[in-house]
Amino acid sequence: MPAGRAARIVIIGGGQVGLKTARLLHRHLRPGEADVTVVDPRSYMTYQPFLAEAAAGSVEPRHVVVPLREVLPGCxxxxxxxxxxxxxxxxxxxxxxxxxxxRLGYDVLVVCPGSITKTVPVPGLAEHGTGFKTLGEAIYLRNHVLSRLDAAASTMDRELRRRLLTFVFVGGGYAGIEAMAELEDMTRQALSSYPIDPGEPRWVLVEAMDRIMPEVSADLATYTLDLLTARGFEIHLNTTLTSAEDCHIVLGDGTEFDAGTLVWTAGVRPNPMLAGTDLPLDDKGRVRTRATLEVEGCPGVFAAGDSAAVPDLTSKRPGATCPPTAQHASRQATRMAKNVLASLRNEPLRNYRHVNAGSVASLGLYQGVAQVYRLKVRGPLAWFMHRSYHLLAMPTLQRKARIAADWALSLPFRRQVVATAEQQNPRAEFVRASLK
Known part of the structure; x- marks a missing residue:
């Protein structure tokens, strides 16, 4: 470390890992020991487990993001x-x-740029699909789904109405299941205000594997599948999307139909910025690290989160790495901050080791599944556990209070189900007025 001046710590990524690491470092650094710089295109961290509830109107979207400058005043x-x-x-x-x-110099580098949506070259996907990984996508999808209801209620064309009310989700992991279940729940509640029969909306899930939600046990996944089927979802397992040109959906099992909404949640991949570095990458494009979270062959460089191949010391499989989950991200950030401090002070680094505690998922109001170690829960209790766990994990007391207030207001009042379509293109009206 430099003698006579404060070390410069640069953190690439202001997501869950970067934010928590920066907060812990600032809290425990000695005066004059180091300066911390956080680099991210966005000025806020998005707490992604709440995106589905933000899209469905259970939580105000602004409450699921944490402004970096507000919570990192010393960085x-x-x-x-x-x-x-x-x-x-x-x-x-x-x-x-x-x-x-x-160009920004550093003494210690923390690499946690997160991941991006993993796509495949499906015709029409880029033109008609949307992801579900950012706050902007969540807001867009909410407005889009409600606007499909508005449009369907305003036409007598049966074919157009059927297309507008067909919603397709590709990917049966947590992100896809939670987003689809929450939006369907919101839509069902909104239908009381529309001249649309509850049986008209068509919700289609496409999953390439033979099961959904690999994060939970097979019996909980089967329970979720049965619950979604009972709610009217159309499930296609062992099936892929082969074409979406002109929003005409073609599946690998031969099923074809037109749709008004296509959501892609079929996995993530490491941030492509890593390809522009001289850091060692694995065959998936992730930064290779030791169990201490220090990058292999790069003293003073640490990595964690979705874009890091961190050895899973609790697994019996040779070469196993930690999965890209919020649970690992949060705990890796804690260990990484401690190891960065140890490296500054020439102290020994400790390995990251964490046994997966389980998973919780919301499937709409009062419905959910949870697996905590060997305990398996379903229904309202699991839904309550989901909300409780993530509320506790949400950074800052202010954000916790705002989210809790949103939930409290939803008890006596219904969700707001208005589509503000002008948010998608706010300048359109001004441009039309200027051209007249």
Missing amino acids: QVLSAEATGVEHENRVVTLRVADGHIE
């Missing part, structure tokens, strides 16, 4: 995109808002 926050790392020169390359390129 420098740069709203920029990290495009490369030259560890040999200890430099990070940044692209700032106007496209200008800058």
Whole structure:
């Protein structure tokens, strides 16, 4: 570490890992020991487990994000995109808002840029599909689904009405199941205000595996599948999306139909910015780390989260790595902050080890599944456990209070089910007025 000056710690990524690491470092660094800089294109962290509830109107979208500058007052926050790392020169390359390129030196580097949606080259997917990983996508999807109801209620064309009311979700993991279940629950509640029969909306799930939700046991996955089927969901397992041109859906099992909504939640992949670094990557494009979270062959560089291949010391499988879950991200951030402090103070680093505690999922109001170690819960209790766990995990007391207030207001009052479509293109009305 540099003598006579504070070390510079640069954290790439302001997501759950980056935010928690920065907060812990700032809290435990000695005066003058180090300066912390967080680099992220967004000025906030999104708590992704609440995205489905934000999309369904159970939680105000602004309450599921945490402003970085608000919670990191002692750190420098740069709203920029990290495009490369030259560890040999200890430099990070940044692209700032106007496209200008800058170079930022570091003594200790923390790499946690998160992941992006994993897609495959399906015809029509890029033109008609949307992901479900960011706050913007959640807000868009909420407005889009409600706007389909508005449009369907305003036409007498049966074919158009059928297409508008067909919603397709590709991917049966937690993200896809929670998003689809919450939005269907919201839609069912909204139908009392529309001249639409409850049986008209068509919800279709497409999953390439022979089961859904691999994060939970097979019996809980089967319970979830039966619950969704009872609610009218159309499930296609062992099936892939082969085409979505003109929003005409073609599945691998030969099923074809038109749809008004296509949501892609079929996995994630490491942030592509890692390809512009000289850090060691595995065959999936993740940064290779030791169990201490220090990057292999790169002293002073640490990595964690979705874009890091962290050895899973609790697994019996040779070469196993930790899965990209919020549970691991939060705990890796804690261990990484402690190891960064240890490296600054020439103290020994400790290995990251965590036994998976289980998973919780919401399937709409008062419905859910949970698996905590060997305990398996379903129904309202599991739904309550989901909300309780994530409320406790949500950073800052202020955000916890706002989310709890949203839930409290939803008890005597129904969800707000208005579509503000102008949010999708707010300048459209002004442009039309200017051209007249």
